[in-house]
Amino acid sequence: MTSFLGTPVMVREQVFGNLYLTDKQGAAQFDADDEAVLRTLAAAAGVAIDNARLYEDARRRQRWLAASNELTRSLLSGTDPAAVLESFTSTVREMAGADLVTLAIPVGDGSELVIEAASGTYAE
Template sequence: MAEAGRGSGKRPVGPRLEELLNELQTRINTVRGTRERVYNLLDAVLTVGRELDLSQVLRRIVETAVVLVDAEYGALGVISAERESLSEFLTVGMDDAQVARIGALPEGHGILGELIRHPEPLRLAEISDHPASYGFPAGHPPMHSFLGVPIRVRDEVFGNLYLTEKRGGAAFDAEDETVLATLAVAAGVAIENARLYEEARRRQRWLEANAEVTRALLSGDAEARALELIVSSAREILQADLGALALPIPGSDELQVVLAVGLEATAHRGLVLPRVGSFMGGGLRRS
Protein backbone atom coordinates (compact mmCIF):
# COMPACT_ATOMS: atom_id res chain seq x y z
CA MET A 1 0.00 0.00 0.00
CA ALA A 2 1.53 3.32 -1.03
CA GLU A 3 0.44 6.88 -0.55
CA ALA A 4 -3.00 7.66 -1.79
CA GLY A 5 -2.96 11.13 -2.25
CA ARG A 6 2.59 6.57 9.72
CA GLY A 7 16.93 -11.99 28.08
CA SER A 8 14.92 -13.33 30.57
CA GLY A 9 11.68 -14.14 28.92
CA LYS A 10 9.75 -12.31 31.64
CA ARG A 11 7.37 -9.67 30.39
CA PRO A 12 7.96 -6.26 31.96
CA VAL A 13 4.99 -4.17 33.00
CA GLY A 14 5.24 -0.53 31.97
CA PRO A 15 3.62 2.65 33.25
CA ARG A 16 -0.10 2.95 32.60
CA LEU A 17 -0.30 -0.70 31.48
CA GLU A 18 -3.26 -1.39 33.79
CA GLU A 19 -5.01 1.73 32.49
CA LEU A 20 -4.47 0.59 28.90
CA LEU A 21 -5.79 -2.87 29.69
CA ASN A 22 -8.92 -1.32 31.20
CA GLU A 23 -9.43 0.68 28.00
CA LEU A 24 -8.97 -2.51 26.01
CA GLN A 25 -11.64 -4.28 28.07
CA THR A 26 -14.03 -1.37 27.54
CA ARG A 27 -13.52 -1.46 23.78
CA ILE A 28 -14.00 -5.22 23.60
CA ASN A 29 -17.32 -4.82 25.40
CA THR A 30 -18.52 -2.43 22.66
CA VAL A 31 -18.12 -4.99 19.89
CA ARG A 32 -21.62 -6.19 19.14
CA GLY A 33 -20.89 -8.66 16.36
CA THR A 34 -21.24 -12.39 16.34
CA ARG A 35 -19.71 -14.55 19.04
CA GLU A 36 -17.17 -15.75 16.48
CA ARG A 37 -16.03 -12.22 15.75
CA VAL A 38 -15.65 -11.37 19.43
CA TYR A 39 -13.69 -14.61 19.87
CA ASN A 40 -11.46 -13.71 16.91
CA LEU A 41 -10.85 -10.27 18.40
CA LEU A 42 -9.89 -11.70 21.78
CA ASP A 43 -7.61 -14.20 20.07
CA ALA A 44 -6.00 -11.35 18.11
CA VAL A 45 -5.40 -9.37 21.30
CA LEU A 46 -3.63 -12.36 22.83
CA THR A 47 -1.70 -13.03 19.63
CA VAL A 48 -0.12 -9.59 19.34
CA GLY A 49 0.78 -9.70 23.03
CA ARG A 50 2.78 -12.91 22.77
CA GLU A 51 5.71 -11.39 20.88
CA LEU A 52 8.53 -9.59 22.66
CA ASP A 53 10.69 -8.63 19.67
CA LEU A 54 9.48 -5.22 18.43
CA SER A 55 9.88 -5.96 14.72
CA GLN A 56 7.88 -9.17 15.14
CA VAL A 57 5.25 -7.33 17.16
CA LEU A 58 4.72 -4.80 14.36
CA ARG A 59 4.50 -7.51 11.71
CA ARG A 60 2.03 -9.52 13.79
CA ILE A 61 -0.16 -6.45 14.37
CA VAL A 62 -0.69 -5.69 10.69
CA GLU A 63 -1.13 -9.36 9.76
CA THR A 64 -3.78 -9.71 12.46
CA ALA A 65 -5.54 -6.50 11.43
CA VAL A 66 -6.01 -7.70 7.85
CA VAL A 67 -7.69 -10.90 9.03
CA LEU A 68 -9.89 -9.20 11.62
CA VAL A 69 -11.58 -6.75 9.23
CA ASP A 70 -11.36 -8.98 6.13
CA ALA A 71 -9.15 -6.57 4.17
CA GLU A 72 -7.12 -7.50 1.13
CA TYR A 73 -4.27 -5.10 1.96
CA GLY A 74 -2.85 -3.77 5.20
CA ALA A 75 0.04 -1.64 6.35
CA LEU A 76 1.52 -0.23 9.52
CA GLY A 77 3.31 3.08 9.27
CA VAL A 78 5.66 4.16 12.07
CA ILE A 79 5.77 7.93 12.53
CA SER A 80 9.19 9.58 12.43
CA ALA A 81 10.71 11.51 15.33
CA GLU A 82 9.85 14.76 13.55
CA ARG A 83 6.15 13.70 13.63
CA GLU A 84 5.65 14.75 10.01
CA SER A 85 6.38 11.61 7.99
CA LEU A 86 6.74 7.83 8.13
CA SER A 87 10.06 6.27 9.11
CA GLU A 88 8.96 2.67 8.59
CA PHE A 89 6.22 1.04 6.51
CA LEU A 90 5.27 -2.64 6.80
CA THR A 91 2.82 -4.10 4.27
CA VAL A 92 0.66 -7.20 3.99
CA GLY A 93 -1.14 -8.38 0.85
CA MET A 94 1.39 -7.43 -1.81
CA ASP A 95 4.15 -9.74 -2.97
CA ASP A 96 7.78 -8.69 -3.47
CA ALA A 97 7.28 -8.12 -7.18
CA GLN A 98 4.39 -5.71 -6.58
CA VAL A 99 6.35 -3.82 -3.94
CA ALA A 100 9.33 -3.56 -6.31
CA ARG A 101 7.14 -2.18 -9.13
CA ILE A 102 5.75 0.54 -6.86
CA GLY A 103 9.24 1.68 -5.89
CA ALA A 104 10.09 3.81 -2.86
CA LEU A 105 8.03 3.26 0.26
CA PRO A 106 5.56 6.02 1.13
CA GLU A 107 6.68 8.82 3.40
CA GLY A 108 3.27 9.92 4.63
CA HIS A 109 1.55 12.11 2.04
CA GLY A 110 -2.03 11.95 0.83
CA ILE A 111 -4.44 9.81 2.83
CA LEU A 112 -1.59 8.30 4.82
CA GLY A 113 -0.51 11.76 5.89
CA GLU A 114 -4.08 12.65 6.82
CA LEU A 115 -3.84 10.28 9.79
CA ILE A 116 -0.48 11.75 10.79
CA ARG A 117 -1.96 15.25 10.82
CA HIS A 118 -5.26 14.16 12.36
CA PRO A 119 -4.73 10.99 14.44
CA GLU A 120 -8.33 9.83 14.55
CA PRO A 121 -10.05 6.83 12.90
CA LEU A 122 -10.74 7.45 9.22
CA ARG A 123 -13.16 5.31 7.21
CA LEU A 124 -13.79 5.83 3.49
CA ALA A 125 -15.96 3.99 0.98
CA GLU A 126 -13.88 5.48 -1.85
CA ILE A 127 -10.32 6.72 -1.28
CA SER A 128 -10.35 9.00 -4.31
CA ASP A 129 -13.30 10.98 -2.91
CA HIS A 130 -11.25 12.34 -0.01
CA PRO A 131 -9.71 15.81 -0.57
CA ALA A 132 -6.28 14.57 0.60
CA SER A 133 -6.16 11.82 -2.01
CA TYR A 134 -4.09 12.43 -5.14
CA GLY A 135 -3.81 9.00 -6.72
CA PHE A 136 -1.46 6.05 -6.65
CA PRO A 137 1.98 5.54 -8.19
CA ALA A 138 2.45 3.45 -11.31
CA GLY A 139 2.26 -0.28 -10.67
CA HIS A 140 0.11 0.14 -7.55
CA PRO A 141 -2.93 -2.17 -7.28
CA PRO A 142 -6.31 -0.39 -7.36
CA MET A 143 -7.75 0.43 -3.94
CA HIS A 144 -11.12 1.87 -3.04
CA SER A 145 -12.36 1.27 0.52
CA PHE A 146 -10.11 2.43 3.36
CA LEU A 147 -9.95 2.18 7.13
CA GLY A 148 -7.20 3.73 9.22
CA VAL A 149 -6.64 4.09 12.98
CA PRO A 150 -3.77 5.49 15.07
CA ILE A 151 -1.72 3.37 17.47
CA ARG A 152 -0.82 5.19 20.67
CA VAL A 153 1.93 4.33 23.12
CA ARG A 154 2.10 6.34 26.35
CA ASP A 155 -0.37 8.91 24.99
CA GLU A 156 1.83 9.52 21.93
CA VAL A 157 0.94 8.35 18.45
CA PHE A 158 3.46 5.66 17.53
CA GLY A 159 2.07 4.93 14.09
CA ASN A 160 -1.04 4.14 12.10
CA LEU A 161 -2.79 1.05 10.84
CA TYR A 162 -4.03 1.31 7.25
CA LEU A 163 -6.44 -1.24 5.76
CA THR A 164 -7.81 -1.18 2.22
CA GLU A 165 -10.11 -3.17 -0.04
CA LYS A 166 -12.72 -4.87 2.10
CA ARG A 167 -13.16 -8.30 0.52
CA GLY A 168 -16.32 -8.79 -1.49
CA GLY A 169 -16.36 -5.18 -2.65
CA ALA A 170 -18.14 -3.86 0.44
CA ALA A 171 -17.13 -0.82 2.44
CA PHE A 172 -15.71 -1.06 5.94
CA ASP A 173 -18.44 -0.47 8.52
CA ALA A 174 -18.65 0.99 12.01
CA GLU A 175 -18.00 -2.37 13.65
CA ASP A 176 -14.86 -2.86 11.55
CA GLU A 177 -13.70 0.49 12.88
CA THR A 178 -14.44 -0.52 16.48
CA VAL A 179 -12.64 -3.84 16.04
CA LEU A 180 -9.58 -2.18 14.51
CA ALA A 181 -9.51 0.54 17.18
CA THR A 182 -9.61 -2.20 19.83
CA LEU A 183 -6.71 -3.97 18.17
CA ALA A 184 -4.83 -0.66 18.12
CA VAL A 185 -5.13 -0.41 21.91
CA ALA A 186 -3.77 -3.96 22.25
CA ALA A 187 -1.03 -3.02 19.80
CA GLY A 188 -0.03 -0.08 21.97
CA VAL A 189 0.28 -2.37 25.00
CA ALA A 190 2.30 -4.92 23.00
CA ILE A 191 4.64 -2.26 21.57
CA GLU A 192 5.25 -0.77 25.00
CA ASN A 193 5.92 -4.23 26.41
CA ALA A 194 8.35 -5.03 23.60
CA ARG A 195 10.17 -1.73 24.11
CA LEU A 196 10.56 -2.37 27.85
CA TYR A 197 11.76 -5.90 27.17
CA GLU A 198 14.32 -4.70 24.64
CA GLU A 199 15.50 -2.01 27.07
CA ALA A 200 15.94 -4.63 29.80
CA ARG A 201 17.82 -6.91 27.41
CA ARG A 202 20.09 -4.07 26.34
CA ARG A 203 20.92 -3.18 29.95
CA GLN A 204 21.71 -6.83 30.61
CA ARG A 205 24.01 -6.99 27.58
CA TRP A 206 25.89 -3.87 28.75
CA LEU A 207 26.34 -5.41 32.21
CA GLU A 208 27.62 -8.65 30.70
CA ALA A 209 30.01 -6.78 28.41
CA ASN A 210 31.30 -4.70 31.32
CA ALA A 211 31.92 -7.86 33.33
CA GLU A 212 33.78 -9.45 30.42
CA VAL A 213 36.05 -6.42 29.99
CA THR A 214 36.71 -6.33 33.74
CA ARG A 215 37.67 -10.02 33.71
CA ALA A 216 40.03 -9.41 30.78
CA LEU A 217 41.77 -6.55 32.59
CA LEU A 218 42.07 -8.43 35.87
CA SER A 219 43.45 -11.51 34.14
CA GLY A 220 46.32 -9.49 32.72
CA ASP A 221 45.23 -9.39 29.08
CA ALA A 222 47.02 -6.87 26.88
CA GLU A 223 45.49 -3.38 26.63
CA ALA A 224 44.87 -3.87 22.91
CA ARG A 225 42.78 -6.97 23.63
CA ALA A 226 40.68 -5.10 26.20
CA LEU A 227 40.09 -2.18 23.82
CA GLU A 228 39.05 -4.55 21.02
CA LEU A 229 36.64 -6.24 23.39
CA ILE A 230 35.10 -2.88 24.32
CA VAL A 231 34.64 -1.80 20.68
CA SER A 232 33.32 -5.21 19.59
CA SER A 233 30.82 -5.38 22.46
CA ALA A 234 29.55 -1.84 21.85
CA ARG A 235 29.10 -2.49 18.12
CA GLU A 236 27.16 -5.68 18.78
CA ILE A 237 24.89 -4.21 21.45
CA LEU A 238 24.13 -1.10 19.38
CA GLN A 239 23.73 -3.20 16.21
CA ALA A 240 26.14 -0.94 14.35
CA ASP A 241 27.81 -1.85 11.06
CA LEU A 242 31.15 -0.50 12.23
CA GLY A 243 32.83 0.14 15.56
CA ALA A 244 35.98 2.24 15.70
CA LEU A 245 38.32 3.76 18.27
CA ALA A 246 40.34 6.89 17.51
CA LEU A 247 42.99 8.41 19.75
CA PRO A 248 44.48 11.92 19.71
CA ILE A 249 47.80 12.27 17.90
CA PRO A 250 50.19 13.94 20.36
CA GLY A 251 51.18 17.48 19.40
CA SER A 252 48.47 17.84 16.73
CA ASP A 253 44.81 18.63 16.26
CA GLU A 254 44.13 15.28 14.68
CA LEU A 255 42.87 11.83 15.63
CA GLN A 256 43.95 8.44 14.30
CA VAL A 257 41.73 5.38 14.09
CA VAL A 258 43.70 2.72 15.95
CA LEU A 259 41.01 0.06 16.07
CA ALA A 260 38.07 -0.81 13.80
CA VAL A 261 35.70 -3.78 13.85
CA GLY A 262 32.94 -4.64 11.40
CA LEU A 263 32.03 -3.40 7.93
CA GLU A 264 35.04 -2.09 5.96
CA ALA A 265 37.10 -2.19 9.15
CA THR A 266 40.38 -2.55 7.22
CA ALA A 267 39.70 0.63 5.23
CA HIS A 268 39.14 2.62 8.42
CA ARG A 269 42.16 1.46 10.42
CA GLY A 270 44.89 4.07 10.40
CA LEU A 271 42.69 6.90 9.13
CA VAL A 272 43.77 10.34 10.30
CA LEU A 273 40.88 12.71 11.04
CA PRO A 274 40.67 16.34 12.15
CA ARG A 275 39.34 16.98 15.63
CA VAL A 276 37.23 19.81 14.24
CA GLY A 277 34.75 18.95 11.52
CA SER A 278 34.80 15.17 11.88
CA PHE A 279 32.20 12.89 13.44
CA MET A 280 34.72 11.29 15.79
CA GLY A 281 36.17 14.66 16.71
CA GLY A 282 32.70 15.85 17.62
CA GLY A 283 32.27 12.84 19.87
CA LEU A 284 35.55 13.63 21.62
CA ARG A 285 34.50 17.24 22.28
CA ARG A 286 31.18 16.09 23.80
CA SER A 287 32.80 13.51 26.07
Protein backbone atom coordinates in the same frame (compact mmCIF):
# COMPACT_ATOMS: atom_id res chain seq x y z
CA MET B 1 -13.57 2.23 -1.69
CA THR B 2 -17.20 2.17 -0.62
CA SER B 3 -16.73 2.28 3.17
CA PHE B 4 -13.84 3.26 5.42
CA LEU B 5 -12.96 3.06 9.10
CA GLY B 6 -9.63 4.06 10.65
CA THR B 7 -8.04 4.63 14.03
CA PRO B 8 -4.56 5.52 15.25
CA VAL B 9 -2.29 3.02 17.01
CA MET B 10 -0.98 4.89 20.04
CA VAL B 11 2.24 4.08 21.87
CA ARG B 12 2.83 6.17 25.01
CA GLU B 13 0.49 8.92 23.84
CA GLN B 14 2.15 9.18 20.43
CA VAL B 15 0.77 7.96 17.14
CA PHE B 16 2.80 4.96 15.99
CA GLY B 17 0.66 4.21 12.94
CA ASN B 18 -2.90 3.68 11.85
CA LEU B 19 -5.27 0.77 11.30
CA TYR B 20 -7.71 1.03 8.43
CA LEU B 21 -10.65 -1.07 7.31
CA THR B 22 -12.31 -0.59 3.93
CA ASP B 23 -15.14 -2.07 1.89
CA LYS B 24 -17.14 -3.78 4.62
CA GLN B 25 -18.48 -7.15 3.53
CA GLY B 26 -22.22 -7.66 3.97
CA ALA B 27 -23.10 -4.02 4.81
CA ALA B 28 -22.83 -0.61 3.20
CA GLN B 29 -21.05 1.07 6.11
CA PHE B 30 -19.13 0.24 9.28
CA ASP B 31 -21.11 0.63 12.49
CA ALA B 32 -20.35 1.56 16.10
CA ASP B 33 -19.55 -2.06 16.99
CA ASP B 34 -16.97 -2.21 14.18
CA GLU B 35 -15.43 1.01 15.46
CA ALA B 36 -15.26 -0.33 19.04
CA VAL B 37 -13.57 -3.55 17.85
CA LEU B 38 -11.06 -1.60 15.73
CA ARG B 39 -10.21 0.74 18.61
CA THR B 40 -9.71 -2.23 20.94
CA LEU B 41 -7.45 -3.90 18.37
CA ALA B 42 -5.45 -0.66 17.95
CA ALA B 43 -5.06 -0.34 21.73
CA ALA B 44 -3.86 -3.95 21.99
CA ALA B 45 -1.40 -3.36 19.14
CA GLY B 46 -0.07 -0.25 20.91
CA VAL B 47 0.49 -2.20 24.12
CA ALA B 48 2.23 -5.01 22.24
CA ILE B 49 4.53 -2.55 20.44
CA ASP B 50 5.38 -0.77 23.69
CA ASN B 51 6.10 -4.07 25.46
CA ALA B 52 8.35 -5.19 22.61
CA ARG B 53 10.28 -1.93 22.81
CA LEU B 54 10.65 -2.19 26.59
CA TYR B 55 11.84 -5.79 26.31
CA GLU B 56 14.42 -4.88 23.65
CA ASP B 57 15.65 -1.92 25.74
CA ALA B 58 16.09 -4.21 28.76
CA ARG B 59 17.99 -6.77 26.65
CA ARG B 60 20.22 -4.04 25.21
CA ARG B 61 21.03 -2.70 28.68
CA GLN B 62 21.80 -6.22 29.85
CA ARG B 63 24.20 -6.77 26.92
CA TRP B 64 25.98 -3.44 27.56
CA LEU B 65 26.33 -4.27 31.25
CA ALA B 66 27.73 -7.71 30.43
CA ALA B 67 30.21 -6.16 27.97
CA SER B 68 31.28 -3.61 30.57
CA ASN B 69 31.75 -6.33 33.18
CA GLU B 70 33.77 -8.42 30.71
CA LEU B 71 36.00 -5.44 29.93
CA THR B 72 36.66 -4.81 33.61
CA ARG B 73 37.28 -8.50 34.31
CA SER B 74 39.67 -8.80 31.34
CA LEU B 75 41.65 -5.70 32.28
CA LEU B 76 41.99 -6.82 35.90
CA SER B 77 42.96 -10.39 34.95
CA GLY B 78 46.26 -9.34 33.43
CA THR B 79 45.24 -10.10 29.85
CA ASP B 80 47.20 -8.12 27.26
CA PRO B 81 45.47 -4.68 27.13
CA ALA B 82 45.67 -4.56 23.32
CA ALA B 83 43.81 -7.87 23.08
CA VAL B 84 41.20 -6.65 25.57
CA LEU B 85 40.61 -3.44 23.62
CA GLU B 86 40.35 -5.34 20.32
CA SER B 87 37.78 -7.67 21.85
CA PHE B 88 35.89 -4.75 23.37
CA THR B 89 35.69 -2.77 20.11
CA SER B 90 34.48 -5.90 18.33
CA THR B 91 31.76 -6.42 20.94
CA VAL B 92 30.67 -2.77 20.77
CA ARG B 93 30.54 -2.93 16.96
CA GLU B 94 28.32 -6.01 17.05
CA MET B 95 26.02 -4.58 19.71
CA ALA B 96 25.70 -1.22 17.97
CA GLY B 97 25.23 -2.77 14.55
CA ALA B 98 28.01 -0.51 13.26
CA ASP B 99 30.28 -1.04 10.28
CA LEU B 100 33.28 0.38 12.13
CA VAL B 101 34.15 1.13 15.76
CA THR B 102 37.34 2.87 16.81
CA LEU B 103 38.66 3.46 20.28
CA ALA B 104 40.73 6.62 20.38
CA ILE B 105 42.50 8.29 23.29
CA PRO B 106 43.80 11.85 23.56
CA VAL B 107 47.57 12.37 23.58
CA GLY B 108 49.71 15.30 24.62
CA ASP B 109 47.60 18.37 25.25
CA GLY B 110 44.47 16.53 24.10
CA SER B 111 44.24 18.16 20.70
CA GLU B 112 45.16 14.90 18.95
CA LEU B 113 43.80 11.39 19.21
CA VAL B 114 45.50 8.05 18.74
CA ILE B 115 43.43 5.06 17.69
CA GLU B 116 44.21 2.23 20.10
CA ALA B 117 41.81 -0.34 18.67
CA ALA B 118 39.42 -0.69 15.75
CA SER B 119 36.96 -3.29 14.56
CA GLY B 120 35.03 -3.61 11.33
CA THR B 121 35.23 -2.40 7.77
CA TYR B 122 38.54 -0.66 7.02
CA ALA B 123 39.71 -1.17 10.61
CA GLU B 124 43.23 -1.74 9.36
